[in-house]
Amino acid sequence: MAKSTINDIAKALNITPSTVSRALSGNTRVSAHTRKLIEEKAAELGYERNLLASSLRKGTTDTVGMIVPRINRQFFSNAISGAEAILNPAGYNLIIVQSHERKDDERRAIQTLMRNQVAGIIISHSLETLSPEAFDDIIEAGIPLVQFDRIFASVKGAFVSNDNFSGAYIATKHLIKNGYKHIGHLGGDTQSNVYSDRLAGFRSALADADMQVDEKLIFTDCITRDKGFYYMAKALESNCDALYCAGDYAALGVIEYARHNNIRIPQDFGVVGTANETFAEVVSPALTTLEQNAFDMGNRAAQAFLNIKSGQVDNGDKALAINVPMRLIIRESSIKQQD
Amino acid sequence: MAKSTINDIAKALNITPSTVSRALSGNTRVSAHTRKLIEEKAAELGYERNLLASSLRKGTTDTVGMIVPRINRQFFSNAISGAEAILNPAGYNLIIVQSHERKDDERRAIQTLMRNQVAGIIISHSLETLSPEAFDDIIEAGIPLVQFDRIFASVKGAFVSNDNFSGAYIATKHLIKNGYKHIGHLGGDTQSNVYSDRLAGFRSALADADMQVDEKLIFTDCITRDKGFYYMAKALESNCDALYCAGDYAALGVIEYARHNNIRIPQDFGVVGTANETFAEVVSPALTTLEQNAFDMGNRAAQAFLNIKSGQVDNGDKALAINVPMRLIIRESSIKQQD
């Protein structure tokens, strides 16, 4: 009933706890005989090692903390799975905490993880977090830190992000190629690297095609469905005929506005989103969008942690920046029909 | 740089660790003066309490473990948020582990949590888990256990589930009222309470309307989009004109089959899903579906844990069964037009 300890096992077998500990941690310097006895007794008593005690003694844990804004977003939950897929086989457990896009929650999350003596922290910071003071604590405590997706480049440690610039560039170029002439952008707060890079990629694609950027068609607080709906109306007032959206939810709002107002997508208007949310394939017309490869990013973030941990790279080494390419998934919403 | 301890603080102030401990844990029996000194020094040294040591000493942790099949399902990620919303204010941290619908992973997850001495476990078991041996360990160790959504009724501890029977009943009745005559069911493995209850509710609704259940129209291995597509074809061969689906993904498959084969939904064929996934509102025609109220379930599961913990109810008390009603969200896919 009550939890048993190595002392219980030792007493039951008339040996010392140290021998039990050795046997149970796979140490070779225990006779095959006693090892067997110990293992049997452990099973009989339902013994489970107390990781609090073990970690306290060893001074390290096998736990990695991962902080994400929200887990109910495909991107983050898949990134988590990607990290797990690397960490579990490597003997680490992953503990997940949500920041709910709030700075205070994030700070608390960092504190909780540090107090729990995690072996490392993998984080995509909240949108409310505009500067990385809280991250410095992590580095100062000597805890390996990996930022992913949303990055403060000034912080030491590794980071893994999408190649947002190139992704946006490709998406925009795709709209240009398809004959749209007056292309706008629905983006997010440019204080975030994610959205500033996407905006930059958008601008760059237009520039390379010798097309003017109409500043009236650039919106940088538009990552929700409602805002997408709203700004689509605004964009149309300025004769917009296509939008590259930095998020699928905004793109969804665009599609819905078009449907309600009998604007034909893709014939009259083109849309490309970003993220490939589950609904992108299902909405009608199906949404062309940029795949973020979340699983892969989680994978690489975890790998970066392992690299730091194994001493292969220094935590303060800036060579650890990884850029994951984004892939354009072409569906109906951007393929202008010739009529 | 290196982590500091209460000993560091004590030494720096020429007092004993016990006083520091008392001050930092809010104990009143410390003079205002020394408390202030201690707090300042703690801040200066960037002290963070080592929870491993603290918990080991106290014999309890403030960590609750939550095991779910996968976090990238809206239902589970929202349930997690619901649990968090109760537990964090109550001073608990939630650690989340995925079972990936695999029995072995689930077993490992339980082990990890127990080794980490969690204060309680909230779980929705994997579909691969057909019997609850692993759960008995939890109860035997005296750890409060709350099952949610997927339940083994034979296990002690609390459980929180949807009222799947009534939900399915309402959904099916809704199809009947809308004039569909030959209604089938796409469900899941009936070894799970979730799917057996939904099937039972479906049957019951037909029975109460004096309608025959056509066994050829009942499929119990159909919770994916592909399967939905596939079984829709089968159902049509038996002159089916409506399906109540135990999952939205299957319903999506149905809609897609209909679209590809020029079957008009809802005019010629009715569909109701279950879960209200994000795409349900967005797909065309919009899908009528049962809301699972995931957040609320997580909330209640967490509350059940707190109740056990506070001794209000016994962990072995079966009075802890909570049934959360499901709400039918009526959209286009089930409203037969009169023509």
Add this chain to the structure above:
DNA sequence: TTGTAAGCGTTATCAT
């Protein structure tokens, strides 16, 4: 109000 000392369960060092 503060100090002393023991102990949570484990592991590592040093003996034997």
Add this chain to the structure above:
DNA sequence: ATGATAACGCTTACAA
């Protein structure tokens, strides 16, 4: 191969 012992950082009687 096994035992004795100390220590990880913290909390809590008990003493002073």
